[in-house]
Amino acid sequence: ELASTKDGLASTKDELASTKDGLASTKDELASTKDELASTKAELASARGEIASSKGELAITKDELASTKDRIASLENLMQQWIDNSTSRGHSDGLMVAVRWFLHLSSMAAMTTSGNQVCPVIIKMPGVDKCKQDEVQWYSCPFYTHNEGYKMCLRVDAGGLNIGKGTSLSLYLYLMKGPHDDKLSWPLRGKF
Helix, strand or coil: CHHHHHHHHHHHHHHHHHHHHHHHHHHHHHHHHHHHHHHHHHHHHHHHHHHHHHHHHHHHHHHHHHHHHHHHHHHHHHHHHHHHHHHHCCCCHHHHHHHHHHHHHHHCCCCEECCEEECCCCCCCCCHHHHHHHCCEEECCCEECCCCCCEEEEEEECCCCHHHCCCCCEEEEEEECCCCHHHCCCCCCCCC
């Protein structure tokens, strides 16, 4: 019986050693899983940070878009007032057509791109009275209809031309040779 108990204890000792090895292996697996969880947690925190940053950028973009839309609406209202005032003063239809076309350009473009002026642009003409008195033509700085679009400028005859001479302001839209002409559709089509 002692031999049998001794054999039972030896067998139990072997089972305990095997269980100990199994526990050690499980402990290693748990440590590896813990490391993987820590890595996943760090990746998740990074992703949350990127999402928060993207949300902030999106909010800024939405605000800029709303501001741009408000600015375009304001410019359109001012131009419409100018058209209405021109009509009531008997200015030529040519001016109104040019202004309406300019409004059309402003509704289809961004504010600025790569330092080039892109519609809508505000063009200030200095010395209108002097240009009118000296009968001098004035040309604006070039601008583009849209990013990589048609290059244009305005020509103004402050004293008017032809049937509008002395009573109207003549405004002409000039199409210019531009760096993107080979990518654009020709002839230029639009409402003039």
